[in-house]
Amino acid sequence: MARHISTQRRALNTASAWTVALILFFPILWTVLTSFKPEAQAVASPPIFLGFDWTLQNYVDVNEQRDYFRYFVNSIIIALGSTAFGLVLAVPAAWSMAFVPGRKTKDLLMWMLSTKMMPAVGVLVPIYLLFKTLGLLDTRFGMVLVLTLMNLPIIVWMLYTYFKEIPGEILEAARMDGASLRSEILYVLTPMAVPGIASTVLLNIILAWNEAFWTINLTVTDAAPLTKFIAGFSSPQGLFYAKLSAASTMAIAPILIMGWFSQKQLVRGLTFGAVK
Amino acid sequence: MTVSLRALLGATAFVALTGAAFAETTITVATVNNGDMIRMQGLMDDFYAKNPDIKVEWVTLEENVLRQNVTTDIATNGGQYDVLTIGTYEVPIWGKQGWLASLNDLPADYDVDDLLPAIRGGLTVDGNLMASPFYGESSMVMYRKDLMDAAGLTMPDAPTWADIETAAKAMTNKDAEQYGICLRGKAGWGENMAFLTAMSNSFGASWFDMDWKPQFDSAEWKATLDTYLGLMTNYGPPGASNNGFNENLTLFQQGKCGMWIDATVAASFVTGKDSTVADKVGFALAPDNGLGKRGNWLWAWSLAIPASSQKQDAAKAFINWATNKDYLALVASKEGWANVPPGTRTSLYSNPEYASIGFAKMTIDSINAADPNAPTVKPVPYVGVQFVAIPEFQGLGTTVGQEFSAALAGQKTADEALAAAQAAVTDEMTAAGYIK
Numbered sequence: 001m002a003r004h005i006s007t008q009r010r011a012l013n014t015a016s017a018w019t020v021a022l023i024l025f026f027p028i029l030w031t032v033l034t035s036f037k038p039e040a041q042a043v044a045s046p047p048i049f050l051g052f053d054w055t056l057q058n059y060v061d062v063n064e065q066r067d068y069f070r071y072f073v074n075s076i077i078i079a080l081g082s083t084a085f086g087l088v089l090a091v092p093a094a095w096s097m098a099f100v101p102g103r104k105t106k107d108l109l110m111w112m113l114s115t116k117m118m119p120a121v122g123v124l125v126p127i128y129l130l131f132k133t134l135g136l137l138d139t140r141f142g143m144v145l146v147l148t149l150m151n152l153p154i155i156v157w158m159l160y161t162y163f164k165e166i167p168g169e170i171l172e173a174a175r176m177d178g179a180s181l182r183s184e185i186l187y188v189l190t191p192m193a194v195p196g197i198a199s200t201v202l203l204n205i206i207l208a209w210n211e212a213f214w215t216i217n218l219t220v221t222d223a224a225p226l227t228k229f230i231a232g233f234s235s236p237q238g239l240f241y242a243k244l245s246a247a248s249t250m251a252i253a254p255i256l257i258m259g260w261f262s263q264k265q266l267v268r269g270l271t272f273g274a275v276k
Numbered sequence: 277m278t279v280s281l282r283a284l285l286g287a288t289a290f291v292a293l294t295g296a297a298f299a300e301t302t303i304t305v306a307t308v309n310n311g312d313m314i315r316m317q318g319l320m321d322d323f324y325a326k327n328p329d330i331k332v333e334w335v336t337l338e339e340n341v342l343r344q345n346v347t348t349d350i351a352t353n354g355g356q357y358d359v360l361t362i363g364t365y366e367v368p369i370w371g372k373q374g375w376l377a378s379l380n381d382l383p384a385d386y387d388v389d390d391l392l393p394a395i396r397g398g399l400t401v402d403g404n405l406m407a408s409p410f411y412g413e414s415s416m417v418m419y420r421k422d423l424m425d426a427a428g429l430t431m432p433d434a435p436t437w438a439d440i441e442t443a444a445k446a447m448t449n450k451d452a453e454q455y456g457i458c459l460r461g462k463a464g465w466g467e468n469m470a471f472l473t474a475m476s477n478s479f480g481a482s483w484f485d486m487d488w489k490p491q492f493d494s495a496e497w498k499a500t501l502d503t504y505l506g507l508m509t510n511y512g513p514p515g516a517s518n519n520g521f522n523e524n525l526t527l528f529q530q531g532k533c534g535m536w537i538d539a540t541v542a543a544s545f546v547t548g549k550d551s552t553v554a555d556k557v558g559f560a561l562a563p564d565n566g567l568g569k570r571g572n573w574l575w576a577w578s579l580a581i582p583a584s585s586q587k588q589d590a591a592k593a594f595i596n597w598a599t600n601k602d603y604l605a606l607v608a609s610k611e612g613w614a615n616v617p618p619g620t621r622t623s624l625y626s627n628p629e630y631a632s633i634g635f636a637k638m639t640i641d642s643i644n645a646a647d648p649n650a651p652t653v654k655p656v657p658y659v660g661v662q663f664v665a666i667p668e669f670q671g672l673g674t675t676v677g678q679e680f681s682a683a684l685a686g687q688k689t690a691d692e693a694l695a696a697a698q699a700a701v702t703d704e705m706t707a708a709g710y711i712k
Contacts, residue, residue: 039550040550043522045526045530065317065336128348128349132352132353132354132355137354137356138356216341216345220304220357224335228335231337231338232309232336232337234309234339235308238525239522239525239526
């Protein structure tokens with residue numbers, strides 16, 4: 001009897017999980033399906049789910065109009081560059097906050113987080129002027145720099161949380177064995193925090209890949225990533241949903257595939273220390 | 277040694293001269309994603325053949341994103357763009373700010389006198405041409421001839437609002453998802469307010485009097501909004517408060533609208549390959565009320581050069597190519613006359629081949645019926661038919677548009693929406709210093 005209830009509950013849980021997953025995934029599925037529809041069928045009412053005239057024409061049109069590869073390369077450089085740069089700054093910062101906290105560490109962490117609560121548009125003009133003066137407008141380095149700074153609070157917070165889970169005694173032992181600070185962070189702390197660092201890296205790559213405000217406003221052509229690629233396919237007059245969906249599918253495909261293959265690392269890292 | 281040195285110097289000079297001969301100037305063109313602009317990008321070989329020393333980089337963006345990007349760059353003197361695609365709303369404001377370079381010195385073959393007077397007037401600031409029109413549009417009535425015939429009605433070429441209501445009533449069959457009229461309802465200064473501001477002109481209404489006092493408490497605005505809400509509530513499609521150009525285009529193409537009053541550029545879409553009613557569409561001027569003004573707007577997407585551009589000569593060469601009469605002939609030779617960018621030049625409409633296209637005459641008549649410098653019945657202190665060319669209008673238009681959209685959705689009465697609009701615009705105009 002008990003086993004029967006357990007099976008029922010398991011089935012219910014599975015069904016609930018699938019339902020929630022499908023609801024969350026539906027917008028992406030709909031975007032992908034729309035990308036294979038002719039423009040007229042993309043806006044048909046009632047909507048057509050699968051019984052439309054499948055076509056690859058939208059992908060052909062999108063590739064004829066824009067050089068996808070150039071935007072793709074910029075997205076890769078900006079996402080990986082800002083993540084690497086962010087880690088170099090955040091690991092020492094998180095180490096000091098986790099293992100040698102001062103009286104104001106908590107306040108400092110909260111202040112860092114509070115910078116994320118400010119609407120980005122509020123500092124657009126000052127940053128634009130700064131970039132113009134420094135010659136950083138429409139440069140990959142400029143974009144790496146700005147996305148590093150934008151995502152740094154989140155990286156520091158995540159690493160701080162993971163580092164707090166590591167017993168300080170292990171680091172003390174390393175120190176007693178003569179490890180320098182650099183060795184302690186590089187050879188003792190980092191290997192122990194690999195799941196946390198990996199999930200931080202993955203999340204930051206996703207955030208940097210999807211960031212649209214700064215990448216659209218501070219780039220023109222040379223450093224323009226895939227967010228700018230998508231932004232050009234919306235039209236005030238004329239049907240565009242199918243082509244926009246094709247462009248969106250091409251833009252999200254790399255990050256979706258990366259997320260799919262690294263989902264175990266991501267989930268493990270994000271729930272690290274959540275349940276005690 | 278001497279011979280070697282001479283040879284080296286000679287080779288260096290040759291390389292330098294060769295390099296100079298092939299030195300490229302790269303200009304960056306910011307544009308919106310519409311069919312005419314995409315078509316132009318496909319015809320760039322002609323430009324490169326005529327201008328081998330100029331390379332063009334395109335930045336195509338959604339209209340509002342483009343506006344924000346370009347405004348930021350131009351206001352901060354960023355110099356990232358050399359040619360901008362801007363609308364009739366921006367040109368007078370940016371021209372007055374000194375943000376745009378004058379185009380008075382374009383070559384003689386540009387033939388500035390061939391530009392349509394109404395369009396040219398909207399792009400001229402203090403006697404200087406500040407932008408060159410790439411395509412111009414007005415608005416007009418597109419209607420289903422078959423449904424009108426079935427109802428035993430004939431649409432006049434120049435209908436009144438009473439004619440429109442009669443036709444809408446006769447063509448409505450909600451059980452068959454057949455709606456007599458489709459109009460913009462989505463909130464926004466360039467959405468429902470473009471239509472409603474133009475419509476209000478034909479009722480004698482205006483945004484402001486000569487002292488910049490808002491006029492939403494006037495009988496003319498009340499009549500405008502009551503007529504609009506009456507038409508849409510009785511004969512319009514469900515959920516119309518979410519409908520903009522593209523939503524109504526889809527409804528019309530699917531045969532669900534008896535009439536649609538919107539941009540003249542829609543004519544090529546409703547008679548195009550994606551339309552199920554392509555061979556059943558008739559055209560008429562936007563309606564009036566016998567007051568001397570019709571409810572049609574005037575808009576042009578134009579190419580302009582920011583004053584901050586360091587490559588103004590190359591930018592002017594591009595604008596001359598893209599908006600010249602020769603470009604219209606080039607498009608016609610490659611894609612047919614129906615695909616030529618409309619609404620910019622008088623010579624296009626005197627061309628018999630172009631004039632034979634069904635919507636050509638109605639388009640030019642509609643454009644000529646609008647005057648941005650005298651948009652409504654009474655004198656007003658502003659320029660613009662479906663907008664008011666002041667920097668505050670984008671915000672004001674959207675605020676008022678939200679009130680009217682809420683009235684269309686049934687969340688407010690017309691009186692409540694008008695009162696809220698009057699209060700909001702009065703506050704903003706007082707804060708901005710227009711009302712002393």
